[in-house]
Amino acid sequence: MATPAVRNCAVLGSPIEHSLSPVLHRAAYAELGLPWQYSAVDVEEPELPRFLRTLDASWRGLSLTMPLKRTVMPFLDDMDLWAEVSGAANTVVLADGAMSGFNTDIPGAIAALQERVPGPFTNAVVLGGGATAASMLLALGELGCEYARLLVRDPSRATQTVETVARAERGPVIEVGTLGDPVGAVDLVISTIPASAQSPALVASADPCPVVFEVVYDPWPTPLAAAALRSGRILVGGLDLLINQAARQVELMTNLPAPVAAMRAAGEGALAARVRP
Incomplete structure (x- = not known):
């Protein structure tokens, strides 16, 4: 049997x-027994075109995080429905000289929520207005959410996200507010903002919310996640999202079923090592 070829993959951001x-x-x-390599490469938006030009035939896949999920779109040769609808891709698969884009954040968010919460969700609050927030809103629409408030630092910068969700077949109706507005008693709050942006007043205003979905996993716990843990509310963590979206990435890149249990064990171990006193 031939030895599998070494392939290169990386996360960019x-x-x-x-x-x-x-x-x-x-x-x-x-x-999976693959001799593949996966690295982390610091790439800012202006540097992305140059980086993509350096990729040779050994490269198979890219994971994209902030701020590149929207930046990569003009360079894709084709894309899946979720990338097209959301206007953002967190995954690129390279094959036969072409780059195919995918958004695994949306199915990953749906899977992460369904693992811990039976639902349904009628209304929600999403903190932050970038590409990840758009994916979370589209995931909520798939789960039956009809109405969502989008709380952002600068409402003028949420226009693209609002327009994206408005085009979706099942996107919730969105009202835009600021991070100074209270979260209140909604079915679910999803935070896509940094821990440093989670003020005590904002965290306290989310106390009536029974379910907290914190997409950030480092630092952990964030103020919002810590408050949810103290009060015994349902908490869906950033690692839950990361594992579910990464499993789909592995399947797209390798054409093999993702070993989710092994991925979860590795992720939990690495995260525990970071938060250990």
């Missing part, structure tokens, strides 16, 4: 040193 994606993907390759 800036900052990128905190990313657990290398841990998850490397664990998957080890479990």
Whole structure:
């Protein structure tokens, strides 16, 4: 039997040193017996075109995080429905000289929620207005959410996200507010903002919300996640999202079933090591 070829994959973004994606993907390759390599590369928006031009035939896949999910779109040769609808791709698969884009954040968010919460969700609050927030809103629409408030630092910068969700077949109706507005008693709050942006007043205003979905996993716990843990509310963590979206990435890149248990064990171990006193 021929030895599998070494292929290169990476996660791109800036900052990128905190990313657990290398841990998850490397664990998957080890479990699958693939001699593949997965690295983390700091790439800012202006640098992305040059980086893409350097990729040779050994490259198979890219994971994209902030701020590149929307930036990569003009360079794709084709894309899946979720990337097209959301206007953002967090995954690129390279084959036969072409780059195919995918958005695994949306199915990943749906899977992460369904693992821990039976639902349904009628109304929700999403904190933040970028590409990840758009994916979370589209995931909520798939889960039957009819109305959502989008709380952002600068409402004028949420226009693209609002327009994206408005075009979706099942997107919720959106009202835009600021991070100074209270979260209140909604079915679910999803935070896509940094821990540093989670003020005590904002966190306290989310106390009536029974379910918290915190997409950030480093630092952990964020103020919002810590409050949910103290009160015993349902908490869906950033690692839950990361594992589910990464499993889909592994399947797209390798054409093999993702070893989710091995990926979860590796991710939980790495995250625990970071938060250990």
